[in-house]
Amino acid sequence: MLLSEIARRLGGSLRGRDLEISGAAPLDTAGVDEISLCTSERKLAALRRSKAGAVLLPKQVPQLLSEAPCPVVLVDDVRLALARLIDLLHPPPVSPPGISPRASLGEGARVPASCRVEAEACIGERAEIGERCHIGAGVVVGEGAVVGDDCFIAPGAIIASGCRLGRRVRIGAGTIIGSEGFGLASEEGRPRTIRAVGTVVIEDEVEIGANCTIARATLGETRLGRGCRLDDQVHIGHNCLLEEGVIIAAQSGIGGSVRIGRGAILGGQVGVADHVEIGAGAQIGARSAVAGNVPEGARVAGYPAVAIEEWLGERVLLRRLRRRTKTKKDRKES
């Protein structure tokens, strides 16, 4: 594809000569027929050294433009341009539909001919799969589970019985939708399990990473709203409600009955206690431990999480105190 055509499709402007581009690659490995990108001055050295045929650069950092050793496509938002560029130059491989003779279909399971069901996949009794779904190798779809149109289920994922996925949902490899929850009562001093008989509902366009666990509700449902994005190894407890567009980075864990408002963003390795409510648009710093409610739009961090400026204030204070103590001690010793 011509660079000028790429620039046009990304809504960017071309600076420099036109050329044929065969693909996208990182700055340090891109070849003369590949396009790369540079998002910040931190990568300036790599940009100068790059053998890329062209680069995407942000309009906002003019220095990068002046240092680029090759034609440039200037864009407003490099990340968005990258998302589009990849879709343009590396469209997802189209695997032919077809149900592998090595897949297992339970009685009454409904799998349209437009689907691809790979070897060793196992579709339970009365499960319903939508049109054009990709069911990877070794996937298990439980009894009576429902998968909407155009879903992609990576190898080894498990959609437990009765759980429901909307359309265009992506589930990462090894992820468990509908694990058994963790409800305990105490009976004569010994733990007694409260069996979870609810379900999990995943709305349209949700994308979940690999080896996650989404627990089914005790009663009712655990729900992930439209367009939520979860990274790898995220845990969502029973009866949680994530509203539309919630973003959660890797290894975070959400307790039971937590409610997270629309568009909230959680960093990696965050923990959220049972029954907490996080307001829409809140931002939870990586590694925070959220023990109480978080207001709409708030930014919190820490263990336990507090307003981010408070947390930073504590860090500064502690450092100052420590240095003062050290100085006193040094004076004494000398």
Added chain:
Amino acid sequence: MLLSEIARRLGGSLRGRDLEISGAAPLDTAGVDEISLCTSERKLAALRRSKAGAVLLPKQVPQLLSEAPCPVVLVDDVRLALARLIDLLHPPPVSPPGISPRASLGEGARVPASCRVEAEACIGERAEIGERCHIGAGVVVGEGAVVGDDCFIAPGAIIASGCRLGRRVRIGAGTIIGSEGFGLASEEGRPRTIRAVGTVVIEDEVEIGANCTIARATLGETRLGRGCRLDDQVHIGHNCLLEEGVIIAAQSGIGGSVRIGRGAILGGQVGVADHVEIGAGAQIGARSAVAGNVPEGARVAGYPAVAIEEWLGERVLLRRLRRRTKTKKDRKES
């Protein structure tokens, strides 16, 4: 089932008229023929609005009773009553026994006809499965592993070679029993693996969540005592000994050779360092990092974990110091 019958079976007392109940559901979605529950005043608004046919309420919170818009079953312990209620109204589905023709049985594997072995499951050579077990789709039971009577192994779980499960054990989807451990020596400055040749023993009535990893012992065994409960994504290091009834919430990780006493409770995302001993009945707050031994019955929290009142004391102190500093600064600036 009649509400009066439910009340009788739960050992509760009925306040209000009798009616036929078809199932249990959350307060906000329960219909007029369903029973729900309310555990605390925080849910009072939802209780008032509920269309449930009946509710379980705790005797200890009389306000709830006065506000309930429907017949009530009063109980001593709502959680325990809920556990019983679910077993009563939603008994676990009984899947017919039978070994799927799409399951693989290794030479010398022993699988009684009372078991259900689903498609793509794989029972290794000389493995022994007890009576009435449920072996989910895609489960792998390794060579020579032993599974006791009435176990439930969810889809995609792996019981590695030589590991042993007692009776009535439940293993969550994607969980690995008998991962390879993480023992390293150093040889000429490079890591050298200490191969783990021990095993894992899971005693009767242990229940383990999804995507957990239980490492096999280097020598000897890693052991989980009777009735232990592990949530999803828990990691247990090699050679650990968990005594009876230990409870561990999601994403906690236990180092190698740790000993945890009877009935100890660990919150979510806890970490425990190698060789630590945690006493019986100890309670470890969520997200704590336990670096040293914890006495019997102690309650600890923090990073590193200390007695919980010390940890809370530090939090209070820090907040006070920070506010004082801020005030001084504000005075200066004004």
Added chain:
Amino acid sequence: MLLSEIARRLGGSLRGRDLEISGAAPLDTAGVDEISLCTSERKLAALRRSKAGAVLLPKQVPQLLSEAPCPVVLVDDVRLALARLIDLLHPPPVSPPGISPRASLGEGARVPASCRVEAEACIGERAEIGERCHIGAGVVVGEGAVVGDDCFIAPGAIIASGCRLGRRVRIGAGTIIGSEGFGLASEEGRPRTIRAVGTVVIEDEVEIGANCTIARATLGETRLGRGCRLDDQVHIGHNCLLEEGVIIAAQSGIGGSVRIGRGAILGGQVGVADHVEIGAGAQIGARSAVAGNVPEGARVAGYPAVAIEEWLGERVLLRRLRRRTKTKKDRKES
């Protein structure tokens, strides 16, 4: 094997009579024909009580030698001796090669006859497996993936399409090599996925635990250098570069585009933010949250991570302040 022969092979010296040894076991369960080991004075009581036929002891702790109730093999490095001892007495079981008729081989997949491919394993189209590999039950090797000679892939692991493993690599059960990454742009206020079209490269002799996730690169590759060791449930973000011999303990998570220098060691439950660089030989304490670059050879800990002596200093300071405050308060109250 004779104890004298064991001593010779481990480069240790025998103190006491010779005897026939049948295997290795922990101090508390070893029988009279087994050899055990004791690494420190903390285990002195167990050493005294042990019924082991012989023990490995470190030269550096003479007290152990004087208390041993049985013949002793004295060695310089007990851990290294243990690694060798296990290889000697418990060599890895040799499973006969052969491709299970219940495995699935895609068109154009290359699997040498020297390999063992177990039931329900699924080798994708055009995938290439090296000589003498062990491909466990239920493993999925994606389209066009490459696995070098002598690799061991435990049951249920997934090597996604296009990923490449070197020689003598070990992948734990349930581990995902080549998960989809977590790149997000924002488009009209809603998250838009940056599809990852890069790959993962695992160099020779890398060993990865169970239920890990290694994300594929957005563009280019995520790379784990020769001899890296990862424990269970570790997450490596997209485009990371781990140099040779990096060691990472359980449940740690590494953000995107992180670079970790040769021989660095990360404790359990560590988090590393995106784009961080960790120098060669650095040591990151368990549970640290690394938000900025770490110099070569540095030792850090804390949330956020700082030099370890600073972190310890803060802990001491806080405790002192808290006790002082408490004393004042007590004085007031009395």
